[in-house]
Each structure stands twice: as structure tokens, then as C-alpha cells.
Amino acid sequence: MFQNNPLLSQLKQQMRESKPRVEGSVKANEKGFGFLECDKKSYFITPPAMKKVMHGDKISAVIETNGDKEQAEPEALIEPMLTRFIAKVRFNKEKKLLLIVDHPNINNLINAVKAADINEELQEGDWVVAELQKHPLRDDRAFFAKISQFICRADDHFAPWWVTLARHQQPRTPVAGLDSYQFDQTLSRQDLTALDFVTIDAASTQDMDDALYIETTDNGWKLWVAIADPTAYIPLDSQIEQDARQRCFTNYLPGFNIPMLPRELSDELCSLMPQQKRPALVCTIETDRTGEISSEPHFSAAWIESKAKLDYDEVSDLLEQVENHWQPNNEKIAKQIELLHQFALARIDWRKTHALLFKERPDYSFELEQDGKVKAIHAKHRRIANQIVEEAMIIANTSAAQYLDQHAKCGIFNTHxxxxxxxxxxxxxxxxxxxxxxxxxxxxxxxxxxxxxxxxxxxxxxxxxxxxxxxxxxxxxxxxxxxFAEFKAEAAPHFGLGLPAYATWTSPIRKYSDMVNHRIIKQCLLNQSAVKPTDDILTRLQEARRQNRMVERDIADWLYCLYFAPLVEQQPIFNAEIQDVSRGGLRVQLLDNGASVFVPISTLHDKKEETTLNSDELALYIKDQKTYQIGDPVQIKLVEVNVVTRSLIGNVVL
Known part of the structure; x- marks a missing residue:
């Protein structure tokens, strides 16, 4: 009698339209239900209703009231959580293709098809990139996606690298090179090949872009900083230039790097290899005995020849007088090391007084087997040889900022x-x-x-x-x-370094911003009008720097989990430092290896009502007593490793 009754349908529609509506983001629970998080309130979403949405979706919903309980009924999609996403391949019993989204809070299985241009035969567990095609709130159907890119097989030991690079849409191969390269001879070059330039780098480094030579003067030192000159081989309108401008940086990943330039340029033709004549841009800097710059730095184009490739650890062993330390093979190289050491110590003292020093924190490196498995994790502390190069690069980049500001009135400046x-x-x-x-x-x-x-x-x-x-x-x-630090086209202070201006030009093989500054310096040397970097270049540099940091962090998180997974049953104990304090618990860093570990608040005290977060102090109070604060040392027992979510869980050892 009431079936297909237009009056009844109209009444239902009116009743629905009279109910309150809200907008918010979906937060999924692993038990199948969820919540709609709004500005000031959250609403329960039932398990059947959660099948229409997924974690992170922004939706509008009708609020249904049942007694004193309110729940959200999803009505319309505002913005989907997924558009392009990473997933693993799964096949059901009927061999139907499904996708498992690589996200810790998304458990939805998504029906999928493979794009016609993907030639690989997909297998269970393969990694892929997919595009969401259909959403239940938008298309009145189930979730549906199209696989747009094959990443790697399930058993590929380098999956952490390939999957992470695909997630952030970063290339996994070097920039394509040319069969031959034309050398730009526009600039006349000073012949400095007789000077005893040396490079100091890691033993495995191939892309050596800086070499140093130093002499004493009556009042202090005269330092020559020679920097590789890739722009001498790269025309401004070339594809290599365009690719470098898009990548912006060499991507340094655990185990290997993905260069910004073709390897035959970065590792061979431009690299300041020993006993090889190379074109360079050279900055000559004079300082007094305190390390204060005493005259205007001078820039020139030149030919140089490195007389030795020195290793950070060997030079440090020599200067720190480690037992059975390495010795240079001739007196000229030994003299360069001695003078560079004296100069660096003076500059460190100068910066301690007139600028700011970095807080000494180790870098952490993964030692890998040939198949990509993590063999060990090492904490690398900055030793004296690292500081020598660091001080030389800082004074060179300070000099470049001064030169660019004075002669070009523009450049790419690192500011904070x-x-x-x-x-x-x-x-x-x-x-x-x-x-x-x-x-x-x-x-x-x-x-x-x-x-x-x-x-x-x-x-x-x-x-x-x-x-x-x-x-x-x-x-x-x-x-x-x-x-945050910013790239700007005009000189501005860098508060983090405590310097009035800073412009990097010392890594043109590895940084596009340094290539741009090289071109501007050359324009000044040729008495040409400098071309100011455009806003789109600065924006891309900012975005690329952020992407590279995320790639490095995400790969590291994955490798930490793979490394610790076999060890977690032993519940090893580590010294750590608290990095963050929140209502959920503590985030700590293990000092021996750099891993980030989460400590749930439930393991710190069994009565939640007796714990209080002081957001000003970033401290956790238990029974009104300050118990944990950022910067505090703690001991952590590792109790859980979740490779799927790439997370480590630990307990504080009391």
C-alpha cells in the first residue's frame, strides 16, 4: 500500500533534510568502526557506514540521534583521502585483483584493474602505484582503482627504496647524459694547476666538488676554495639543465645516491679527481689569525689539479693522533693538512664568538649487504677533518653571499x-x-x-x-x-648560522641552487647583467628539499624496522633522548643508531587521570610531578616492531 508512495518519499526526504549536518574528517578504528572528527566534536560512525568511506576522507554527514547517542551517517564526499596511492597486490579466491593500501589506518580492500600499458604480470604482494577511480559516496559503487605503475616485486630487497621514491614521485635513475659534451670557453681561466689543492671526502665518494689550498700570510691565512664547474658543460637551454632544475638535489639514500646530473659529469668529467686537470670556479679568501675575513674575497675561473684525494677518517686519525694512524705520502700534503687544521680551529673560535655553531649530533648511516639487507647501523660523529671542510665551505658560502649581493644584487640565498x-x-x-x-x-x-x-x-x-x-x-x-629556512633571491640573514647572509655555491654537482649561483658569478666575471632567479625556481627548490628529506626519513624508518624485527624478541635496551611529549606518549631517539621509537602513555602510568601534559614545557606530569620532558635521557626497551606501519614501540626502563 505504501510502496512507491510519493507522499511517503517526500516526507522521508523532508525528515532527512531537517536533520543536522556536519563536515569533518573520517578517523578509522582497527575494529571496523570510526569517528567523524569535526572542529569541536566527534561523531561515531558504525561499521556498515564505514564501508562507504575510508580513513582521512573529508565528508559531510547527517547526524542521527538514537536516545542520547549521536552518530554520523556519511552523505557526501568533499575530498577523498586517496587519489594517487601506493598499494600491494592481492588476489582473492576467484583470482580477482585487489589492492591493499600502504597506509597504517586504511584497511579497505580496493577492487582494481591494470592499465593497458603495464606489461608485467602481477603477482601476489607486488608493489604498485594506483589511481582511485570510484568512491561509494561519489559514484554509488564500491571503491575502485586503476593500477598506473608497477614498482617492484614483493621479494625485492630494495623495495624500501623503490616504493618510497614512487610514493614521493622521485626518479630512481640518474639524469640522462649525452654521447659527448662541449666545453664552454667563454671565460678566460687562470692556471692554478701548480698549487697543491687537496680534496677531503669519504673514501667511497666519487662526485668530489670541492678542493682546498692554503698558505700563511704575514697576518693570517690565504685560502683558495676551488669548486667543480659543471655549468661549463651544460648549456642553459639543454635537457640536462631542465632535468636538474626539476630534481634540484642529488638524492643521498642509504647505500647509494641518485645524482642530479649524469654520472659521467658528476662522477667523472666534473669531479675534482686527483692528478686530473679540471675547470673550476675559485674563491680566494684572506683572514687574520683570528679567522676574521680581512679583505674582499676574490672570484675567478681557473684550471686546477688536485694533488691528493684524502679520506675524512684517515686525516682525522692523523690530527687526533690515533694509534698507528695514516701518514700523508709527501711533505707538501702534510703541510696542507697542518695549515687547514690551524685555519679551521681559528674559524671555529671565530664563529663561536661572532656567529653560531651547530649542536654536535651524530649522523647515522646504514651498512648494507649487496642484496640491500641492513648489516649494521653506525653513528658517525663529526671529526676534525669533517670540521675542516665544513669551516672552509661556510666561509666560502659567506663570501659568495657578499659577492653576489655586492656585484649582482641577486642570487639564491639560504635564509632563516x-x-x-x-x-x-x-x-x-x-x-x-x-x-x-x-x-x-x-x-x-x-x-x-x-x-x-x-x-x-x-x-x-x-x-x-x-x-x-x-x-x-x-x-x-x-x-x-x-x-623554516627559505630560499630567497635577495640577501637576507641566516639566523640558524648567525650570519648576515649565506649563499651556497660549493656543491654545483649536487645542488641546482649552486648551479644557478655559478651562472650568476660567471655573469659578474664577464661584466654582464645578472639574471635574477625566478620565483618558480625558488618554490621548486623549497619543495624538492622537503621531498628529499621525507624520502630519506621514510626509507630509514623502513630499514630500522627490517633491522630490528629479528632482534625484538630479545627486547634489547638502548640509551635514548626524548624528542617529543604528547598526550599519546613519548617519541624518543635511540642514541646508538638514530631510530625513532614511540612509548605509549599507557606504559608510563596505569591511571590516565593522574597524567597531565604541559604543552608549554613539553613535559609529562604524573601525580603532579614532572616526570618526562623533551631532552631528557632515558633507557628504552624495544618491545614491538611493525614492519607494515614502519613503527617501533618501546617501554621506558625504570
């Missing part, structure tokens, strides 16, 4: 403006609350005023001040107030 404007007041308040007492409050209120902290001198003064306190905590807490 200190505290984010929206956190400047919070930084002032934190410093005052942490460091001030009744005797010095008025003085520090002025010293750390917002106006003072926004100047380079005021910021550097503050950083020098906090070195006498618990620097690890203060440095990590203040880091939350900082803005």
Missing part, C-alpha cells in the same frame, strides 16, 4: 629569519619564565624582547646565553618556535 612571527611572543614568554628571577627579570625582559629577538644580534646573543643552562632542553623547546 629565526622565530616564526606567530610564535615570537611565546618565545619571549618562555625565555622569561624559564631563565628570569627577581634579580634579573627587568634586564632579561629587555634582552629577550620580541623586538630584540627579531634582530640577528639579539637572536645570537640569546643563543649564546642559553649555552650555560640545560642547553638540550632549551634548544629543543625553542626549536618549536622557529620558522
Amino acid at each position: 629569519s629565526g622565530f616564526d612571527p606567530k610564535f615570537q611572543q611565546a618565545a619571549h614568554d618562555f625565555l622569561l619564565a624559564t631563565l628570569a628571577n627577581d634579580d634579573n627579570r627587568a634586564e632579561l625582559a629587555q634582552r629577550y624582547s620580541v623586538e630584540n629577538l627579531t634582530t640577528l644580534n639579539g637572536y645570537c646573543q640569546m643563543r649564546h646565553d642559553i649555552e650555560q643552562y640545560d642547553f638540550s632542553f632549551l634548544e629543543m623547546r625553542l626549536r618549536r618556535f622557529l620558522t
Whole structure:
């Protein structure tokens, strides 16, 4: 009687339209239900309703009320969580192709087809890229996707690399090269091949882009920094230039790198190999005995010949007088090492007073078997040879910033403006609350005023001040107030380095920004008008830097899990440092190997109501007592490894 009754249908529609609607993001639970997270409230989503959506979808929903309980009924899709995504191949009993999304919170199995141009015969567990084609809220059907790219087989030991590069749409092969390269002879070049230039690098490095030579003067030192000159072989309108501009950086990954330039350029023709004549851009810098630059740096095009390829560890062993240390094979090389060492120590002292030094933290490297399996993880501390090269590159890049600003009025400058404007007041308040007492409050209120902290001198003064306190905590807490580093086309301060301007040109084989600065320096040497870098180049550099960091982090997380998975049953214990404190628990870094481990709050105290997060201190209070704070050392027992989600779980050892 009521079937197909238009009045009844109209009444149902009116009732539905009268119900409240909300917009929010779907948060899935592993048990099948979910929540719609709105601005101020969350609503329950039933398991049947969750089949229409997936974690991360932005949707609108009708709020249904049953007694005193409210739940969300998905109605319309605003923005899907998935468009392009990474997945693993699965076949059901009927051999139907399905996809498992590579995301820790998405458990939906998605029906799929393979694009016609994919020739590989898909197998269970293969890694692929797919595009979401249909969504239940948009197409009134089940989820459906098309596989657009084959990545690798399930048993490929290099899956962490290939999958991560595909996820971030990064290439896995070098830039295509040419059969031959024409050398640009526009610039006249000074012959410096008689000087005893040396390179200092890792033993395995092939793309050597800097060489050093130093002499003493009556008042201090004269340093020559020679940098490889790839733009002498790369026309501005070439495909290599376009590809380098898109990649922006050589991608340094565990075990190997993916160069920004063709390998025959980066590893051979441009690399400053020993006993090989190479074109270079050279900066000559004079300093006094304190390391202060004493005259205007000079740039020139030149020919140089490295007299030796030195190894970081061997040079460090020599200077640190390690037992049975390496010895250079002639007195000229030994003299260069001695003078470079003296110069670096002077520059370190100079920067300690007039600029800012980096906090000493180790770099972590994966030692791999030939098949890609992790053999060991090493903490590499910056030794004296690393510091020699670092100091030479910093003074060279400072000199380039000065030169570009003065002669070209443009360039690509690495800048950092200190505290984010929206956190400047919070930084002032934190410093005052942490460091001030009744005797010095008025003085520090002025010293750390917002106006003072926004100047380079005021910021550097503050950083020098906090070195006498618990620097690890203060440095990590203040880091939350900082803005991000930026590339700019005009000179601006770099607060992180404590320098008035900074422009890198010392890695043109590895960084596109340095190639651009090389071209501008050459324009100045030729008395040509400098071409200002465009905004799209700066934007791409910023994005590429972010992508490369994410790629490196994601591969490392995966490799840590593969390395620790066989060891977790032993529940090994590690020294660690707390990196973050949240309502969910602690994020710590293992000091021996750099792995990031999560410690759930439920393992820290059994009564949730007795735990309080202090977001200003980034500290966790238990029974009103500060118990855990960022920067604190802790011991961690590793208790769980989840290779699927690439996560490590640990407990604090009390």
C-alpha cells in the first residue's frame, strides 16, 4: 500500500533534510568502526557506514540521534583521502585483483584493474602505484582503482627504496647524459694547476666538488676554495639543465645516491679527481689569525689539479693522533693538512664568538649487504677533518653571499629569519619564565624582547646565553618556535648560522641552487647583467628539499624496522633522548643508531587521570610531578616492531 508512495518519499526526504549536518574528517578504528572528527566534536560512525568511506576522507554527514547517542551517517564526499596511492597486490579466491593500501589506518580492500600499458604480470604482494577511480559516496559503487605503475616485486630487497621514491614521485635513475659534451670557453681561466689543492671526502665518494689550498700570510691565512664547474658543460637551454632544475638535489639514500646530473659529469668529467686537470670556479679568501675575513674575497675561473684525494677518517686519525694512524705520502700534503687544521680551529673560535655553531649530533648511516639487507647501523660523529671542510665551505658560502649581493644584487640565498612571527611572543614568554628571577627579570625582559629577538644580534646573543643552562632542553623547546629556512633571491640573514647572509655555491654537482649561483658569478666575471632567479625556481627548490628529506626519513624508518624485527624478541635496551611529549606518549631517539621509537602513555602510568601534559614545557606530569620532558635521557626497551606501519614501540626502563 505504501510502496512507491510519493507522499511517503517526500516526507522521508523532508525528515532527512531537517536533520543536522556536519563536515569533518573520517578517523578509522582497527575494529571496523570510526569517528567523524569535526572542529569541536566527534561523531561515531558504525561499521556498515564505514564501508562507504575510508580513513582521512573529508565528508559531510547527517547526524542521527538514537536516545542520547549521536552518530554520523556519511552523505557526501568533499575530498577523498586517496587519489594517487601506493598499494600491494592481492588476489582473492576467484583470482580477482585487489589492492591493499600502504597506509597504517586504511584497511579497505580496493577492487582494481591494470592499465593497458603495464606489461608485467602481477603477482601476489607486488608493489604498485594506483589511481582511485570510484568512491561509494561519489559514484554509488564500491571503491575502485586503476593500477598506473608497477614498482617492484614483493621479494625485492630494495623495495624500501623503490616504493618510497614512487610514493614521493622521485626518479630512481640518474639524469640522462649525452654521447659527448662541449666545453664552454667563454671565460678566460687562470692556471692554478701548480698549487697543491687537496680534496677531503669519504673514501667511497666519487662526485668530489670541492678542493682546498692554503698558505700563511704575514697576518693570517690565504685560502683558495676551488669548486667543480659543471655549468661549463651544460648549456642553459639543454635537457640536462631542465632535468636538474626539476630534481634540484642529488638524492643521498642509504647505500647509494641518485645524482642530479649524469654520472659521467658528476662522477667523472666534473669531479675534482686527483692528478686530473679540471675547470673550476675559485674563491680566494684572506683572514687574520683570528679567522676574521680581512679583505674582499676574490672570484675567478681557473684550471686546477688536485694533488691528493684524502679520506675524512684517515686525516682525522692523523690530527687526533690515533694509534698507528695514516701518514700523508709527501711533505707538501702534510703541510696542507697542518695549515687547514690551524685555519679551521681559528674559524671555529671565530664563529663561536661572532656567529653560531651547530649542536654536535651524530649522523647515522646504514651498512648494507649487496642484496640491500641492513648489516649494521653506525653513528658517525663529526671529526676534525669533517670540521675542516665544513669551516672552509661556510666561509666560502659567506663570501659568495657578499659577492653576489655586492656585484649582482641577486642570487639564491639560504635564509632563516629565526622565530616564526606567530610564535615570537611565546618565545619571549618562555625565555622569561624559564631563565628570569627577581634579580634579573627587568634586564632579561629587555634582552629577550620580541623586538630584540627579531634582530640577528639579539637572536645570537640569546643563543649564546642559553649555552650555560640545560642547553638540550632549551634548544629543543625553542626549536618549536622557529620558522623554516627559505630560499630567497635577495640577501637576507641566516639566523640558524648567525650570519648576515649565506649563499651556497660549493656543491654545483649536487645542488641546482649552486648551479644557478655559478651562472650568476660567471655573469659578474664577464661584466654582464645578472639574471635574477625566478620565483618558480625558488618554490621548486623549497619543495624538492622537503621531498628529499621525507624520502630519506621514510626509507630509514623502513630499514630500522627490517633491522630490528629479528632482534625484538630479545627486547634489547638502548640509551635514548626524548624528542617529543604528547598526550599519546613519548617519541624518543635511540642514541646508538638514530631510530625513532614511540612509548605509549599507557606504559608510563596505569591511571590516565593522574597524567597531565604541559604543552608549554613539553613535559609529562604524573601525580603532579614532572616526570618526562623533551631532552631528557632515558633507557628504552624495544618491545614491538611493525614492519607494515614502519613503527617501533618501546617501554621506558625504570
